[in-house]
Amino acid sequence: MDEMAPADQQSTSLAPPLVGMGRRLLIFGLLGPAIGWVVMALLLMIPAVQSLGAVSRMLMLTVGVLPIAYVIGLIPAIITGLFDALFAEQRVKWRPVWTAVAGFFATLLTVTLPGWVIGTVSPGALLYCALGAISGFLCAALCADPKRR
Secondary structure, eight states: OOSOOHHHHHHHHHHHHHHHHHHHHHHHHHHHHHHHHHHHHHHHHHHHTTOHHHHHHHHHHHHHHHHHHHHHHHHHHHHHHHHHHHHHHTTOTTHHHHHHHHHHHHHIIIIIHHHHHHTOOOGGGHHHHHHHHHHHHHHHHHTSOGGGO
């Protein structure tokens, strides 16, 4: 009675990866661009700290830019989430670090490189890639299996 039928074994063996992948892509898709936006907003506020009025204007500006962060950052975030799923499946050591590297290159290939090709992005745009790396690292850390910690 303790044994499960073959159909039950098959359904339970397929469910965890699909559920894990959906959760992972949800975390990367929802939080990845938002984390990049928060880091960029904090970096932009460093020079504005000298004046209180500048900080409030900067906050209003960054809140208005949040939807653009999702337009620009959603595709690299999903690609990074797919790489994180691959790394998790292969049980790669230092998975958040490797996911950060994947986030850097996903942002490079989908955001920065096309801008360079059409001539609209400056060399300083590699900072966008750093945002992808930071987002990838933090999202991968959030996706970590609590049992393996």
